[in-house]
Amino acid sequence: MKLHKINSSALAVALMAVSLTGCLKDKDYDNGLIQSVHATGATPSVVEIKLTAGDVSNFLIASYDNSDADTTVDLIPVNLATHDAAPEDLHITLSPKQSLVDNYNAANGSEYGDPSAFFSVEDGGVVTIPKGSHTGFLKIKFKPSDFLGGAWAVGFEITSIQESGYTISGNLKTGIVALVIKNAYDGIYTSTGYLYHPSAPRSLADNKTVSTIDANTVSVTLGDLGGAGYEAWLTVDPVTNKVTVTAAPGAAGAPYTQFDDGLPTTNPGYTAQWDGSAQCNNTYDPATHTFYVRYGYQGSTGWRVTEEILVKQ
Numbered sequence: 001m002k003l004h005k006i007n008s009s010a011l012a013v014a015l016m017a018v019s020l021t022g023c024l025k026d027k028d029y030d031n032g033l034i035q036s037v038h039a040t041g042a043t044p045s046v047v048e049i050k051l052t053a054g055d056v057s058n059f060l061i062a063s064y065d066n067s068d069a070d071t072t073v074d075l076i077p078v079n080l081a082t083h084d085a086a087p088e089d090l091h092i093t094l095s096p097k098q099s100l101v102d103n104y105n106a107a108n109g110s111e112y113g114d115p116s117a118f119f120s121v122e123d124g125g126v127v128t129i130p131k132g133s134h135t136g137f138l139k140i141k142f143k144p145s146d147f148l149g150g151a152w153a154v155g156f157e158i159t160s161i162q163e164s165g166y167t168i169s170g171n172l173k174t175g176i177v178a179l180v181i182k183n184a185y186d187g188i189y190t191s192t193g194y195l196y197h198p199s200a201p202r203s204l205a206d207n208k209t210v211s212t213i214d215a216n217t218v219s220v221t222l223g224d225l226g227g228a229g230y231e232a233w234l235t236v237d238p239v240t241n242k243v244t245v246t247a248a249p250g251a252a253g254a255p256y257t258q259f260d261d262g263l264p265t266t267n268p269g270y271t272a273q274w275d276g277s278a279q280c281n282n283t284y285d286p287a288t289h290t291f292y293v294r295y296g297y298q299g300s301t302g303w304r305v306t307e308e309i310l311v312k313q
Contacts (some may be wrong), residue, residue, distance in 0.1 A: 099155070
């Protein structure tokens with residue numbers, strides 16, 4: 001038998017390179033940056049629904065101005081998940097799949113209804129990603145006023161790609177969009193107030209986007225912690241103008257507690273630190289379009305409480 005000699009130093013270098021490459025690929029795979037491919041095949045050109053960044057739930061709330069006119073919107077972005085842009089026009093078909101919404105409702109305790117009777121899908125549900133681009137949009141036409149007073153969501157799934165050589169994503173082939181019409185509270189607000197904290201108390205002053213959730217509910221960031229995932233939902237009783245504060249689904253620090261009658265006196269206990277404190281009783285003034293809120297959450301060393309007066313610009 002003929003034996004082939006192998007240089008041990010070269011072998012060691014080769015093994016190290018293979019091992020390092022394998023580790024890097026494993027890390028990228030775990031982080032969702034690459035998908036598995038056949039060992040002898042090229043990397044697939046994956047097409048996906050990309051409603052949210054870094055979140056495979058692919059659930060998005062989209063709000064629109066109220067109107068009695070027919071309105072066409074870019075509803076669902078379809079993305080070619082490759083480094084280079086599309087070398088040709090791509091035609092991707094999306095099909096309604098309302099069972100996605102039913103499953104979401106069951107898992108999250110929501111009650112989104114089916115608005116199919118209120119809208120039409122443009123272009124037969126075919127999304128075009130133009131040559132030289134990464135993204136195209138599923139378009140729908142609807143009359144926003146038809147959606148008032150309800151909670152509506154639509155589900156869609158990528159079902160085919162006309163051009164060959166492209167692959168439908170395994171985990172981002174479906175998406176859900178909740179369609180809401182901007183309510184009377186939606187807008188940009190000037191926020192002033194104070195964040196009570198056991199070790200880092202501070203004044204607050206900022207412009208905030210207050211976004212529609214449903215007919216009487218809006219979302220807003222807690223104090224100056226929005227960048228850390230602290231988000232509250234404010235629900236206004238249109239009869240009494242009383243505000244109920246809850247943590248948004250998945251919000252950091254949840255649950256949130258509202259303090260209508262004053263600051264917590266224990267754990268660790270706070271006293272007012274600014275002139276507007278007494279006004280923050282969780283109410284809304286429709287005459288001045290102003291929220292007066294006081295709420296917070298329990299941290300490891302006690303309450304963190306925000307008091308804010310939010311005035312619509």
